[in-house]
Amino acid sequence: xxxxxxxxxxxxxxxxxxxxxxxxxxxxxxxxxxxxxxxxxxxxxxxxxxxxxxxxxxxxxxxxxxxxxxxxxxxxxxxxxxxxxxxxxxxxxxxxxxxxxxxxxxxxxxxxxxxxxxxxxxxxxxxxxxxxxxxxxx
Amino acid sequence: xxxxxxxxxxxxxxxxxxxxxxxxxxxxxxxxxxxxxxxxxxxxxxxxxxxxxxxxxxxxxxxxxxxxxxxxxxxxxxxxxxxxxxxxxxxxxxxxxxxxxxxxxxxxxxxxxxxxxxxxxxxxxxxxxxxxxxxxxx
Amino acid sequence: xxxxxxxxxxxxxxxxxxxxxxxxxxxxxxxxxxxxxxxxxxxxxxxxxxxxxxxxxxxxxxxxxxxxxxxxxxxxxxxxxxxxxxxxxxxxxxxxxxxxxxxxxxxxxxxxxxxxxxxxxxxxxxxxxxxxxxxxxx
Numbered sequence: 001x002x003x004x005x006x007x008x009x010x011x012x013x014x015x016x017x018x019x020x021x022x023x024x025x026x027x028x029x030x031x032x033x034x035x036x037x038x039x040x041x042x043x044x045x046x047x048x049x050x051x052x053x054x055x056x057x058x059x060x061x062x063x064x065x066x067x068x069x070x071x072x073x074x075x076x077x078x079x080x081x082x083x084x085x086x087x088x089x090x091x092x093x094x095x096x097x098x099x100x101x102x103x104x105x106x107x108x109x110x111x112x113x114x115x116x117x118x119x120x121x122x123x124x125x126x127x128x129x130x131x132x133x134x135x136x137x138x
Numbered sequence: 139x140x141x142x143x144x145x146x147x148x149x150x151x152x153x154x155x156x157x158x159x160x161x162x163x164x165x166x167x168x169x170x171x172x173x174x175x176x177x178x179x180x181x182x183x184x185x186x187x188x189x190x191x192x193x194x195x196x197x198x199x200x201x202x203x204x205x206x207x208x209x210x211x212x213x214x215x216x217x218x219x220x221x222x223x224x225x226x227x228x229x230x231x232x233x234x235x236x237x238x239x240x241x242x243x244x245x246x247x248x249x250x251x252x253x254x255x256x257x258x259x260x261x262x263x264x265x266x267x268x269x270x271x272x273x274x275x276x
Numbered sequence: 277x278x279x280x281x282x283x284x285x286x287x288x289x290x291x292x293x294x295x296x297x298x299x300x301x302x303x304x305x306x307x308x309x310x311x312x313x314x315x316x317x318x319x320x321x322x323x324x325x326x327x328x329x330x331x332x333x334x335x336x337x338x339x340x341x342x343x344x345x346x347x348x349x350x351x352x353x354x355x356x357x358x359x360x361x362x363x364x365x366x367x368x369x370x371x372x373x374x375x376x377x378x379x380x381x382x383x384x385x386x387x388x389x390x391x392x393x394x395x396x397x398x399x400x401x402x403x404x405x406x407x408x409x410x411x412x413x414x
Binding site for chain 3: 174175176189190191192194195196197199200201203204208234235236239240241242243244249250251253254275276
Binding site: 036037038051052053054056057058059061062063065066070096097098101102103104105106111112113115116137138 | 141143178180182183184208209215216217218219220221226229230232233234236237238240271273275
């Protein structure tokens with residue numbers, strides 16, 4: 001086997017911004033020439049996560065409101081107090097959702113559903129430069 | 139390396155139904171002849187997820203009640219209003235839990251715990267035909 | 277390809293204890309000699325999970341308090357009543373967070389962020405011996 005790797009460099013706004021990674025992951029896949037395998041997508045950083053969602057304004061706003069309700073940015077957190085920081089909610093959201101997803105590949109295509117996009121969620125409370133690593137195992 | 143792939147075709151009831159995938163994944167593994175590697179299990183679709191749980195009636199009901207409490211199917215959601223849809227809660231649950239898990243393989247067996255089953259969670263609000271993709275990397 | 281495997285044996289305290297697995301995973305990676313690939317980290321058992329977080333006392337306490345709030349250990353659960361058990365909350369937390377993460381490897385190193393550690397979360401309500409399986413695909 002060979003593992004074919006690629007990195008996506010992104011500038012985000014933070015504050016829960018959702019970035020559609022699907023075309024970026026597909027471009028790494030095309031460059032690899034792999035027909036069948038698994039694409040692992042990993043977000044580097046402790047305040048960022050990867051999942052899939054329908055990239056549609058309503059669903060994205062709903063996700064933001066859900067997370068604001070479950071993990072309030074204005075909550076009272078030990079991380080913020082101990083480290084004079086302000087992004088504890090971002091750490092918690094990222095840990096809950098997790099940094100990686102693995103997407104199957106067949107006939108050179110990602111086997112996502114029609115309305116299913118791979119996304120980066122940047123929960124930090126300021127703009128960030130982010131790296132997403134894509135490894136194609138085949 | 140070769141990646142050995144298989145697909146499981148399922149008919150679900152939706153509404154949070156939990157389907158035990160363990161035997162299906164194991165059958166793809168047996169067909170592959172792989173002794174050591176990783177089995178990636180991926181649910182195709184934006185309202186469905188994969189995780190592990192003890193497949194036991196009490197735990198399954200508890201999971202349903204937990205998700206009903208955290209992400210109410212009758213909530214007021216942008217996705218539903220903007221798209222004249224009714225399954226926003228399903229999108230949110232699927233994004234939170236995620237579509238993939240990767241399970242190690244040794245001596246031709248999935249290294250799951252005794253009470254740990256691989257499951258599909260179908261959160262949509264109607265019966266669905268679903269595809270689960272299993273890729274065995276070895 | 278060859279898949280290089282390793283297992284980490286751990287004694288935990290349960291009750292949401294967070295164990296930093298980063299050095300253990302890195303030691304399996306070094307033993308494998310792999311330069312580029314993917315490290316899959318999997319927690320065996322239905323009351324334990326894997327994610328990444330900044331391994332810092334404040335964030336760890338915040339995670340514990342978040343989960344105590346969302347999934348109360350003293351709640352009324354079917355799993356506990358039907359099985360005369362007491363760890364239903366542990367099953368629910370483990371299913372929500374999930375048992376696996378896949379971390380890319382380049383130049384023989386895990387591509388984690390500076391403040392991003394791979395962790396085991398043991399949600400059971402008693403001390404446990406745990407096995408974490410690490411498979412390096414390359």
